[in-house]
Amino acid sequence: MSETPRVRFAPSPTGYLHVGGARTALFNWLYARHRGGKFILRIEDTDEARNTEEARQAILDGMRWLGMDWDEGPEVGGDFGPYFQSQRKAIYDAYYAKLEAAGRVYLEDNGAARFKFSREPIHIPDMVCGDVQFAATEEPDMTIRRPDGSYIFHFVNVVDDIEMGITHVIRGEDHLSNTWKHIDLFHAFGKQAPRYAHIPLILNPGGSKMSKRDEGSSIQSYVDAGFLPDALFNYLCLLGWTPKVGEKLSRAELIAGFAPTDIHSGNARFDMTKCTWFNAQYLRELSPEDLLKAARPFLDMAAIVIGDEAMAAKAVHSVKEKVSLLSELPAWVHYFFTQDYAFEDEVINKLKAKAENKTLLTELKADFAKLTTWDEHAAHASVEATAARLSVKPGALMPLLRFALSGQSRGPGVATILDLIGQAKSVARIERALALLA
């Protein structure tokens, strides 16, 4: 246990990066970083018919988006490559020969090769589940090579773990029932099996294993929905593991506190509401500039044209505690960037509800037009002055201004809106609203 750990995440590029796979990768990554070991990415693409280049790319993209770097693997290299199983056939052939020499394989009529199980009891020391005992198996010997010469998962997985010097295998609990087969193989090769940690599965809200159909099953869906990588990263860590020092933690804290022995052995349901809450928390910590940067793709998608970057940063910042996802931002800020914003029906109705609204807005506009300085304080003071002059409460004027300036019934403080939009445009917007009431 004192050797430098070498752990790996070994996804199969058959689809998108799955949230469960990402969490597995994350625990491996956390463990490697915690112990100063190596985190290896190995692509298990032995089944050519099912693998796609898009899927391979999606995995790499997803890993990078979440902020997990790998010390060895695709596009990085390393001393134990290649890191694509599709390129390691010579190694597998050599290992197959060892099994053959030991009399542990035999051929089926069609050419497929099977590994002869030892048929002895096997016990798995697991850092999460404890010691798990499996009685001598009565299952048929397992196929390890197809008739076309390509090898099966269980075989290549073990061979590569040996060849790559993997010391700890942290993977989903769905593998626990098959692990005795792997150990049997390790023994057949005269090797000691690595340390295992089978982590609980992530279940959908219905309580079964998350599948591709479920909301939030692919990492890309979080990118699209406007999640921040740090937020997802943090939330995913909490599924199956409880850090001792709190829930909302930085990566450094997560790395420092990570221990495989603290991982639970019961499955956990994914709670999108709490995941979203985490995102809201992380969103609020962003500086105006960083928030704008993160929001940019979503603003672009909504065809919002940002003129002044500084103003745009202030605009998104002004509503950041009102949203949980970046994708919600455009609806809250679009009117900052165009004089041709739409009016909600509800807003028009409220403006028309009272005849005096027209008078009040006209007076506000007149006072705004007279100002020689324009900022949040000046604008706010002007509204209060108008209110005093007309003997009404400022609170009676604010909603009207909000309606006129934004066309919406909710938003940041009215003074903030006035400041960001500017004097001339604010006056123009009130005129526009007045025209609507005519």
Next chain:
RNA sequence: GACCCAUUCGUCUAGCGGUUAGGACACAUCCCUUUCACGGAUGCGACACGAGUUCGAUUCUCGUAUGGGUCGCCA
């Protein structure tokens, strides 16, 4: 069907023989307030069941039930 893992508020969980069973999300109420939010306060809400072991079980053991997983020439 066989085997494996699990079972505390709706969800994620703390608990490692004696606790008023704690926290987070959600929910409810109140406060704050120019809207919507944020924030603050309070509240609602759980040990699957049955036997043991013990002076005493949420905690240990066994059984039952329930949930999940695995038994592929998928990974």
